[in-house]
Amino acid sequence: MIAMFFWAFVIGGLICVIGQLMMDVGKLTPGHTLSILVVAGAVLAGFDLYEPFVDFAGAGATIPITSFGNSLVAGAMSEAEKHGVVGVLTGMFEVTSSGISAAIVFGFIGAIFFKPKG
Amino acid sequence: MKPENYKKLASKYEPKKPVFKNCIRAFWTGGLICIIGQAVSYFFIFFFNFTEQTVGNPTVAFMIFLSMLLTGFGVYDRLGQFAGAGSAVPVTGFGNAVISAAIEHRSEGFVQGVGGNMFKLAGSVILFGVFSAFIVALIKSVF
Amino acid sequence: MKKWALTILLLAGCAPEHDGTVILETADPDAVQLDGKHDGFAEKIKKEADSIETIYDTAVIKGKDQLLVAYKVRHLDRFKMKDIEKDLDKRIQEMESTEEVVVSSDYKIFLEAVRLKEDMEAGHLTEEEANKRLSEIIKLKKEMA
Numbered sequence: 001m002i003a004m005f006f007w008a009f010v011i012g013g014l015i016c017v018i019g020q021l022m023m024d025v026g027k028l029t030p031g032h033t034l035s036i037l038v039v040a041g042a043v044l045a046g047f048d049l050y051e052p053f054v055d056f057a058g059a060g061a062t063i064p065i066t067s068f069g070n071s072l073v074a075g076a077m078s079e080a081e082k083h084g085v086v087g088v089l090t091g092m093f094e095v096t097s098s099g100i101s102a103a104i105v106f107g108f109i110g111a112i113f114f115k116p117k118g
Numbered sequence: 119m120k121p122e123n124y125k126k127l128a129s130k131y132e133p134k135k136p137v138f139k140n141c142i143r144a145f146w147t148g149g150l151i152c153i154i155g156q157a158v159s160y161f162f163i164f165f166f167n168f169t170e171q172t173v174g175n176p177t178v179a180f181m182i183f184l185s186m187l188l189t190g191f192g193v194y195d196r197l198g199q200f201a202g203a204g205s206a207v208p209v210t211g212f213g214n215a216v217i218s219a220a221i222e223h224r225s226e227g228f229v230q231g232v233g234g235n236m237f238k239l240a241g242s243v244i245l246f247g248v249f250s251a252f253i254v255a256l257i258k259s260v261f
Numbered sequence: 262m263k264k265w266a267l268t269i270l271l272l273a274g275c276a277p278e279h280d281g282t283v284i285l286e287t288a289d290p291d292a293v294q295l296d297g298k299h300d301g302f303a304e305k306i307k308k309e310a311d312s313i314e315t316i317y318d319t320a321v322i323k324g325k326d327q328l329l330v331a332y333k334v335r336h337l338d339r340f341k342m343k344d345i346e347k348d349l350d351k352r353i354q355e356m357e358s359t360e361e362v363v364v365s366s367d368y369k370i371f372l373e374a375v376r377l378k379e380d381m382e383a384g385h386l387t388e389e390e391a392n393k394r395l396s397e398i399i400k401l402k403k404e405m406a
Contacts (some may be wrong), residue, residue: 001160001368003336008156009149012208016148017141019203024137030206031242037207038247046254055342059155062174063181063208064148065243071174072251073258080259088255092248098175099182100244103213104236106186107220111232114190116222160368169369169401 008060011053015064034065041069071095140202147197147204155181155208178209185213190221215239287333288371292321293378295391306330309352315345320374324395328353328360329402331371342366365402373398 015037022033044050050070053061061067072092079091093100159177162168168176188194194214198205205211219238223231237244292303303323310319310330315338320331330353334345350364365371377394380386386394 005153005156007336008152012152012155013145013149013204016144016204016207019148019207020141020144021137023203024135024140030203031239033203034206034211034243035246038243039250042247042250042254045251046258052340052342056336056339057152058170059159059177060149060152062159062177063152063155063210065207065209065212067174068209068212068243069247069251072247073255076251076255077258080255085256085259088252088259092251092255095174099178099209099212102179102182103216103240106182106213107217107236108232110186110190110217111220111224111228114221116224163369163372167401169404170367172404173369 004058007057008063011057011060012063013060015060015066037064037066038069041066042073043069045070045073068096068099143200144202144204144207147201148207149204151181151205151208151210154184181208181210182213182217185210186217189214189217194218212240212243215243287318288320288375289318290320290375290378293323293381293391295322295324295388295395297388303328306353306356309356310349313345313349313352315341316349318371320371320378322374322377322395322398323360324392326360327395327399328362329370329374329395329399330362330364331374332364332366333368333371334366361399363399363402367402370398370402373401 019033019037022028022036023030026033028036041050044053044066050061050067051074054067054070072095075091075094075096076088077091079087079094081087083090155177158180159168159170159173162173162176162180163170166176185194188197188210194205194210195218198211198214205214216236216239219240220232220236223235225231226235292307294301294303303321306323306328307319307321307330310316310321310332315335316332317335318333320329322329330349332349334342338345346364346366350362353362353364377386377391377398380394381391
């Protein structure tokens with residue numbers, strides 16, 4: 001368990017460093033950086049390389065935005081196994097739904113209760 | 119600020135961008151957010167009926183809830199200035215992008231303002247995530 | 262500063278639970294046999310699982326018609342989790358084919374297996390109830406994200 005926290009910290013931190021380098025050295029906007037990271041997650045999932053990372057680093061791999069691409073692919077694939085190619089489209093949000101629905105719900109609640117800053 | 123003024127200001131500061139220092143900051147804040155995520159997921163495993171396989175969803179939802187509180191009290195934006203990618207790359211950064219856009223445009227009303235602008239910043243992440251996942255999964259399921 | 266307070270709060274949330282140590286350290290719980298026989302078969306399964314180098318802790322529960330093997334993998338070998346699972350599953354299938362065999366490296370499954378064993382030892386459960394708990398754990402394992 002201690003090892004899990006350690007590797008979550010290291011791997012999660014390193015993914016953030018990659019993002020920082022893309023912004024500082026690659027001169028990309030945060031929007032571009034995050035989009036590229038999500039696509040990278042999806043591509044890694046395509047080669048079955050992301051899941052071992054989740055086994056190894058736990059939240060260090062599931063909390064960074066790259067895991068969004070991974071779980072989109074995972075959802076699409078699990079549905080595709082059941083229903084064929086159509087499942088690719090219908091299964092997409094099977095695993096990822098909680099992130100987006102939480103963002104929508106809490107975003108709306110936030111808008112009701114908080115005042116804009118500055 | 120006018121765009122030309124901004125450009126001038128930006129180029130003045132750009133050359134001495136402390137890349138190394140930024141990376142260290144991104145590393146430890148990003149890592150710390152992941153440790154919090156790990157602690158949250160162990161919490162759900164211990165006290166609720168979630169396995170390592172299923173714990174991802176409640177963990178992400180809880181992290182976005184935290185991000186709502188921190189965004190609402192203006193803490194997350196200050197953190198972002200310090201941590202850069204360290205606070206933007208974790209899923210809390212995604213939550214922050216959605217929630218801060220929602221709060222900011224509230225004065226334009228709930229439909230036009232909040233509804234219309236919520237995904238202004240985070241939309242591209244969803245678009246490219248979904249589209250690339252579609253292509254990847256399509257290739258994978260055909261071959 | 263708030264973040265630190267939060268982290269400590271969350272970590273503290275896990276700590277007081279006494280069975281939390283199951284995850285923190287090697288628990289090495291005795292194998293449990295719930296089928297009324299005393300042939301030491303569950304113990305044999307545990308030995309076999311322990312003999313795999315990449316596995317450092319196992320919990321075995323043998324029910325009437327289900328066999329659960331929960332195990333922990335050495336951290337640096339977690340990249341190969343899928344292969345280890347296949348290997349273990351194959352070894353156990355070769356030993357016994359009359360029961361449904363379920364192997365899992367999930368912390369939750371390990372935790373629940375130890376909780377079941379402890380409740381058995383404390384005398385809270387009849388064998389029938391324990392069998393029911395076992396099939397509930399197995400159901401939980403099969404429920405995937």
